[in-house]
Amino acid sequence: EPKTIGQRGAFIVIEGLDRAGKTTQARRLCDKLYSEGHNIKTLRFPDRTSPIGKMIDSYLQSQTEMDDHVIHLLFSANRWEKAKWIEETLQRGYTIICDRYYYSGMVYSAAKHNPSLSLDWARAPDIGLPRPDVVVFLDLEPEEAEKRGGYGDEKYEKKEMQQRVRELFLGLLKTDGHEADMKVVNAGESVDAVGGRIVEKVEETLKKVAEGKSGVGKV
Ligand code: Z5A
Numbered sequence: 001e002p003k004t005i006g007q008r009g010a011f012i013v014i015e016g017l018d019r020a021g022k023t024t025q026a027r028r029l030c031d032k033l034y035s036e037g038h039n040i041k042t043l044r045f046p047d048r049t050s051p052i053g054k055m056i057d058s059y060l061q062s063q064t065e066m067d068d069h070v071i072h073l074l075f076s077a078n079r080w081e082k083a084k085w086i087e088e089t090l091q092r093g094y095t096i097i098c099d100r101y102y103y104s105g106m107v108y109s110a111a112k113h114n115p116s117l118s119l120d121w122a123r124a125p126d127i128g129l130p131r132p133d134v135v136v137f138l139d140l141e142p143e144e145a146e147k148r149g150g151y152g153d154e155k156y157e158k159k160e161m162q163q164r165v166r167e168l169f170l171g172l173l174k175t176d177g178h179e180a181d182m183k184v185v186n187a188g189e190s191v192d193a194v195g196g197r198i199v200e201k202v203e204e205t206l207k208k209v210a211e212g213k214s215g216v217g218k219v
Contacts, residue, residue: 016138
């Protein structure tokens with residue numbers, strides 16, 4: 001059980017493009033905060049372990065075909081499966097570091113050029129989910145992404161799709177929603193440099209949470 005009885009943990013989300021280093025940085029941040037005495041739990045979406053997650057995995061590997069709306073709702077359902085756990089875990093004093101969240105949900109679906117799948121439509125099923133205290137967006141120029149190795153075999157790992165996704169992510173910063181509060185970090189620098197920037201952004205938030213100035217909100 002956590003040492004910090006009575007104080008809730010912070011909900012930290014790392015978002016970003018393919019190859020941006022989300023997994024690398026989420027792990028680093030986890031180690032750093034843990035070494036500073038925080039109680040940490042990690043999470044990633046899609047969570048491919050649940051029955052819904054297995055359907056998503058099969059879709060991403062092009063083993064199953066699905067209507068764009070159906071796969072979108074499954075990604076959202078995959079987050080709802082964890083919603084109660086997230087709230088309870090934060091209340092128990094654990095800080096959660098989450099690799100991708102509904103921001104990815106919105107932009108990857110909206111990037112598909114499906115006229116009946118707008119960004120607003122894509123956001124709707126996630127309304128009511130626990131709201132992060134901070135979202136760090138790891139931004140990477142397409143040229144840099146390519147230097148990190150060719151695109152893989154999964155469904156969305158195509159250059160045109162990745163460019164649309166990037167535009168949509170950056171577009172969120174100009175919307176009225178609280179997605180506009182995302183903190184952008186240039187992921188094109190070294191692992192250490194990127195890690196340092198993330199820590200700067202996260203420390204401000206941890207301070208606010210500790211002072212009770214950041215409430216557990218809903219999307
Ligand atoms: N998706 C969706 O459509 N809707 C949703 O609601 C959600 C997701 C949640 C699978 O996601 C797909 O699901 C994804 C979005 C969609 N589609 N795409 N594309 P995923 O998270 O399971 O898979 P991923 O995005 O491909 O994650 P990843 O492979 O784990 O990438 P990453 O975490 O950003 O990067 P990494 O593994 O930390 O690093 C990649 C490589 O770069 C690796 O070799 C590192 O050593 C290297 N690296 C990392 N940092 C650096 C720096 N700073 N310099 C140089 N090299 C670096």
